[in-house]
Amino acid sequence: MERAHYFGINNEVVGIDLDVIPAGWQIGPYLNMWRVNGFGRFAKTLGRNLLINPSQSKAWARATGANKIHKPKIYYDDFCSASIADRVPSFGTYDAVVSWSVFEHLPDPKTSVKNMVEALKPGGAFYISLHLYTSNNGHHDMRGFTGKIDELPLWGHLREQHKDEIFPSAYLNEVRLEEWRSIFDELTPGYTEYLEKYEHPEKYGPMLTPELLEELKDYTLDELLTVNLVYAWRKPL
Numbered sequence: 001m002e003r004a005h006y007f008g009i010n011n012e013v014v015g016i017d018l019d020v021i022p023a024g025w026q027i028g029p030y031l032n033m034w035r036v037n038g039f040g041r042f043a044k045t046l047g048r049n050l051l052i053n054p055s056q057s058k059a060w061a062r063a064t065g066a067n068k069i070h071k072p073k074i075y076y077d078d079f080c081s082a083s084i085a086d087r088v089p090s091f092g093t094y095d096a097v098v099s100w101s102v103f104e105h106l107p108d109p110k111t112s113v114k115n116m117v118e119a120l121k122p123g124g125a126f127y128i129s130l131h132l133y134t135s136n137n138g139h140h141d142m143r144g145f146t147g148k149i150d151e152l153p154l155w156g157h158l159r160e161q162h163k164d165e166i167f168p169s170a171y172l173n174e175v176r177l178e179e180w181r182s183i184f185d186e187l188t189p190g191y192t193e194y195l196e197k198y199e200h201p202e203k204y205g206p207m208l209t210p211e212l213l214e215e216l217k218d219y220t221l222d223e224l225l226t227v228n229l230v231y232a233w234r235k236p237l
């Protein structure tokens with residue numbers, strides 16, 4: 001939703017999410033979210049819409065100088081569904097399809113990549129950024145996102161004797177680098193791949209002692225040190 005603020009200045013934005021995401025103040029969508037996604041998700045969204053989003057919207061308006069941002073139309077659907085194009089009328093017409101931090105959560109990533117391709121018009125492009133499971137915080141334990149990552153065992157989710165100390169906060173498909181590559185090789189040949197490593201090589205590289213490297217010998221350094229894996233591709237005309 002946040003990114004719709006800048007993409008929506010000059011573009012019409014459509015969003016697809018499995019969760020019902022209320023944005024305004026009608027009571028119906030909130031009750032629907034409670035019913036479909038449970039009380040926890042309802043309370044988190046209400047809190048965010050009350051406390052964080054209004055100031056964020058003002059900050060976006062100030063930063064971009066835009067006085068009108070087109071609100072995205074949101075479809076509530078499963079992006080893994082092979083028949084999603086039948087329900088989202090604008091499928092196949094998009095100039096760009098973008099996704100951040102979603103593909104690592106999808107139980108059927110291959111069908112989802114097919115859907116990215118199908119959603120685009122010829123000449124359109126996709127950009128997918130996903131959080132790689134094999135990175136040090138790829139486990140999505142909340143402590144990894146709240147400044148407590150260094151209290152957790154390094155790459156604990158990949159090490160048998162530490163797995164039970166890690167608590168993923170969401171479903172993860174655990175797809176590895178080579179599996180992602182084989183999906184994109186098959187469906188979108190000619191794609192561009194970026195391995196975003198941030199500070200990981202400087203900070204975590206030295207923590208990979210010879211003993212730890214031996215323990216993690218099934219994983220390449222790229223797998224251990226890449227945080228976000230990015231794929232970009234243009235659909236042929």
Ligand SMILES: C[S@@+](CC[C@H](N)C(=O)[O-])C[C@H]1O[C@@H](n2cnc3c(N)ncnc32)[C@H](O)[C@@H]1O
Binds near residue numbers: 016079101102105107
């Ligand atoms: C970690 S959030 C990322 C949200 C946003 N892209 C961002 O970067 O802040 C993952 C999102 O993926 C959605 N999601 C998970 N599985 C999905 C599916 N099968 N189809 C559509 N959306 C899904 C979740 O509902 C959630 O909103």
